Amino acid sequence: MTDRPWLKAYPEGVPADIDASQYSSLVGLIEEAFGKHAARPAYSFMGKEVTFAQTDSLSRAFGAYLQGLGLVKGDRVAIMMPNVPQYPVAVAAILRAGFVVVNVNPLYTPRELEHQLKDSGARAIVIIENFAHTLEQCIAATPVKHVVLCAMGDMLGLLKGALFNYVVRNVKKLVPAYNLPGAVRFNEAVARGTRGTLKKPELKPDDVAVLQYTGGTTGVSKGAVLLHRNVIANVLQSEAWNQPVMNQVPAGEQPTGVCALPLYHIFAFTVGMMLAMRTGGRLILIPNPRDLPAVLKELSRQTFHSFPAVNTLFNGLANHPDFNTVNWKNLKISVGGGMAVQGAVAKLWLDKTGCPICEGYGLSETSPSATCNPVTSTQYTGSIGVPLPGTWLKLLDDDGRDVAPGQPGEIAIKGPQVMAGYWQRPDETAKVMTPDGYFKSGDIGVMDESGYFKIVDRKKDMILVSGFNVYPNELEEVVAACPGVLECAAVGVPDDKTGEAIKLVIVKKDASLTDAQVREHCKANLTGYKQPKVVEFRTELPKTPVGKILRRELRDRK
Helix, strand or coil, rough: CCCCCCHHHCCCCCCCHHHHHCCCCCCCCHHHHHHHHCCCCCECCEEEEEEEEHHHHHHHHHCCCCCCCCCCCCCCEEEECCCCCCCHHHHHHHHHHCCEEECCCCCCHHHHHHHHHHHHCEEEEEEEEHHHHHHHHHHHCCCCCCCECCCCCCCCCHHHHHHHHEEEEEHHHHHCCCCCCCEEHHHHHHHHHHHHCCCCCCCCCCEEEEEECCCCCCCCEEEEEEHHHHHHHHHHHHHHHHHHHHHHCCCCCCCCEEEEECCCCCCHHHHHEEEEEHHHEEEEEECCCCCCHHHHHHHCCCCCCCCEEEEEHHHHHCCCCCCHHHCCCCEEEEECCCCCCCHHHHHHHHHHHHCCEEEEECCCCHHHHEECCCCCCCCCCCCCCCCCCCCCEECCCCCCCCCCCCCCCCEEEECCCCCCCCCHHHHHHHHHHHCCCCEEEEEEEECCCCEEEEEECEEEEEEECCCEEHHHHHHHHHHHHCCCCCEEEEEEEEECEEEEEEEEEEECCCEEEEEEHHHHHHHHHHCHHCCEEEEECCCCEEECCCCEEEEHHHHCCC
């Protein structure tokens, strides 16, 4: 494809391409923000504001502390926390010190955590104490030598912080007992770092910034290698794309975004945290988006302009009785990503807020944003929109050839935000990258004559639960290890709340095996969104003549 038909759909003022070379690394972008916006609040958390200047000094000290541990440029440091202010401080510190951020889901089980820490080779981890018991169970099998322990109230000030931590630990009992000898508290690490000096390593655009883990079709989670220039490009693409409506924020009012999606998810990491750095914006950190009353209570005290979320969150909020306690009138952009936005949810959100949901599309491998609907559109299109500035999409058949116009094909993406490959897996990288530099997404799409793309199917057997990838192979491997299971298959079935839900079909080896035993086994080995909603027992599974399980047939038979 030599032309870009979608450029005609771009709102006025949105460029066809962006220049990612204006920063040599994410550190340049971050430090520019610290200098330009020092006095502004960067983060709002539990009624406490943290300024850009505070984030600057804390991250400088924490970066010096990490360097003092003997870590060298390029070493991986894991972060395993919900949305608390220590997260952006840790990210800035890790990058400024010349290390690589490894984002970890704090709800992982010991099995899942062990794999990611081993695969990434992480030598240090910054973890919230609520999940320290998980790390305790697997740390001996990993390369991690240094643990920094955070508490929810670390950055709320002495009195409020102490009270908050007391409630979390002793009243709500949200911190299970753990034993991690040698672990250092976050505030202590910062204090030690203040006595040292942050040495500034030379960082280049092609240095690795982030390892973003994605499920593997082989059942093994793989790290998408995101270079500094990949994330910079996606930040600048998102900024350019949002400009037509963010320009309408009144002069003198700081652009403010709601960060309810977890920062370990690449959508919130780039389009939330990093974009706010670039624009001097303020982020309202929501530690638990599932607690809808708490989310609405927090938002009722705030003025905000942008809200990136997934379909389930938009739906849950719009249907909540406290929805109208929030002033939605300043909302300029609602970005839907991670999973398909449903038409009924988009309509309800528009009716209740006056701000349309602007659906986009991307993957961990694309930092993540690849396409989006124009932010000036006033209605739900049901499409994933058009490619962002500097991004090319084409549709391929099974032989890798371009499909005819109007025909479905696998969406392939090329642009400055596309990853360098999978961490230490050249074989897996080769499977998804074309010789001319396109990343094959595994999603089947069609393009209309205006350059708008629509997803019609998925090539892979991946299941998408509330915007999170779940790979059947991983589930099946875990369930097959449950005593009493002969064989099993996992498929996605439509679900009103989460888009798709997991259905597990099992053939018993032991007739006494129960639904409860299977669920208990899953709970011990799989994080929440990977839990099956439906467990079904059958006498046999449908298979091809060579014995391959026909998952599609299980999906079609409700």
